[in-house]
Amino acid sequence: MNQYFLAYIYFYKISNFIYDPFSYNRIGGKVSAGDSFLSDPRKNLTAIAVYTAVLFAISPLLGANWISPGDFDSSTQAVYHALMIPLTLLLAILACELLGLPRWAKLLANYATYPTLALTFVGNAILQNYYPSSLANYAVQGVRDVLLYLVALAVIVAALLKAARERAWLKAYWAPFLLILAAGVSIALAPIYGIVSLMPQTWHLSFLASTVNAVGNQTFVSDLVTSHSHQMLPAVGDAIVGLTAIWFGYSELRGRARAAAAAGLIIGLASVIVFTYLYWASGVGTYSIPTIAPFGPQGVNGLALDDFTTGLSGWGAMLVLAALYVGPLAYLARSGQNAERxxxxxxxxTWVAAMAILVGIGYFIEFNEAFFGFGSPGQPPSGGPGYMFDDAFMKGHLVTAFMIIPLLAATMLAVDYIVKEGGKAKRYLAYLTFASLLLCYLGVQFYTMTLIPTLLEAALAVSGLDLLLNALAPLYVRPRTAS
Known part of the structure; x- marks a missing residue:
């Protein structure tokens, strides 16, 4: 009997060590060492946010053109990736904190901060920008990608271990947890399409060769790049929604509010699963994403299935927003915490602004492609007389809904986690954010209607200032004490 009992004790200690080895000393006891500078999530979240804000401020000096109609040119694309790649690490660090993941996962994510920032700036903002075909470019970005994939794998595995070990926690947070997990997997898959598109030597692999032979090299690369870009940002958005729901008080919701939030998160989960599969099938396979109920000249008008699917994530987010508004945010108002609220x-x-641009303006364009022409001159089905207006919207939605707004959403979530109280500072930052988001929507709308970029330029200037002041907030507002 004693032997079985001792065996159980040793098994329990070993399993605890595997789950969280860095919080145990050699005899299995807990240690309470504080975070060092490099492993402090508050400092690392601040560093990523400040890096992003400063890089956006100096981006024109690096050749980024956020205004000219059409898709990003090579320099703008390089700077865009230099801005957005660290965002995924910021979300990974937040996931470690908000999900309460084991210390080994937290350490890996946090220690990756400064190497990721340095490698991304050098690799994307400099080498990809000015020396895109150089071996140094591939080497620097390759090292960074391996590092981030190790972080992604660690966070996903740690999250699964957390769910398996702590059933009560999983019961309380199953809906946001599943959305964050699915979004994390989708975020990890999306860069692979971009990497494969840049490595022709991989096209000879058996599962890729059939697609390349069927559609040709140019179409294959185009489909991969489309899958990469169209999958990445919706998945990032879903991760932000799930993390925000947890931090803003999902566990405090009751009754209909909790049911609405859970429904919204489930809609987001279903959306992630479906669009991840769609972009896999259309990127790696030969599947052509159809238009739902096409109409107009030769059926050019109508909503693409993938845009409908990614849009569902937004509608799910609106349910979560409504539940949080009538629940935890209403409590903050009743308790006098107006600045926090x-x-x-x-x-x-930020979620509403993204939906207003992508759905409010974007869907209208898709229902009128006979005029907008998919951004190409000519006549339907290959183009349209209003193609320049579509090009203006392309650039407008890329720099707002696909860049500055997600950066603001993630940065503000991180700041709210770091900063205990804000008082006037948080209040003024909130007002500035409302103004930024309104300008972003009006700027995209006005640019799309008139081809005059003045309002969009003003929106980017104000939003850039907003991003910078939010990123710096932990330096001038009292920090939240570690729990």
Missing amino acids: LYRLATLA
């Missing part, structure tokens, strides 16, 4: 409301408003 206003700042969180501004954070949630």
Whole structure:
């Protein structure tokens, strides 16, 4: 009997060590060492946010053109990736903190911060920008990609271990947890399409060769790049929604509010699963994504299935927003924490702004492609007389809904996690964010209607200032004490 008992004790200690080895000393006891500078999530989240804000401010000096109609040119694309890649690490660090993952996962994510920032700036903002075909470019970005994939794998495995070990926690947070997990897997898959598109030597692999032979090299690369770009940002958005739901008080929701939030998160989960599969099938396979209920000249008008699917994530987010508004945010108002409530409301408003641009303007264009022409001159089905307006929207939605707004949403979530109280600072930052988001929507709308970029330029200037002041907030507002 004693032997079985001792065996159980040793098994329990070993399993605990495997789950969280860095929080145990050699005899199995807990240690309570504080975070070092490199492993402090608050400092690392601040560093990523400040890096992003400063890089956006100096991006024109690096050749980025955020205004000219059409898709990104090579320099703008390089700077865009230099801005957005660290965002995934910021979300990984937040996931480690908000999900309560074991210390080994937290350490890996946090220690990756400064190497990721340095390698991304050198690799994307400099080498990809000015020496895109150089061996140094591939080497630097390759090292960074391996590092981030190790972080992604660690976070996903740690999250699964957390769910398996702590059933009560999983029961309380199953909906946001599943959305974050699915979004994390989708975020990890999306860069692979971009990597494969840049490595022709991989096209000879058996599962890729059939697609290349069927559609040709140019179409294959185009499909991969489309799958990469169209999958990455919706998945990032879903991760932000899940993390925000947890931090803003999903566990405090009751009754209909909790049911609405869970429904919204499930809609987001279903959306992630479906669009991840769609972009896999269309990127790696030969599947052509159809248009839902096409109409107009030769059926050019109508909503693409993938845009409908990614849009579902947004509608799910609106349910989560409504539940948080009538639940935890209403409690903050009743308890007199008005600055905290206003700042969180501004954070949630980023979701509304993204939906207003992508659905409110974007869907209208898709239902009128006979005029907008998919951004190509000519006549339907290959183009349209209003193609320049479509090109203006392309650039407008890329720099707002696909760049500055997600950066604001993630940065503000990180700041809210770091900063205990804000008082006037948080209140003024919230007002500035509301103004930024309104300008972003009006700027894209006005640019799309008139081809005049003045309002969009003003929106980017104000949003850039907003991003910088939010990123610096932990330096001038009292930090939240570690739990």
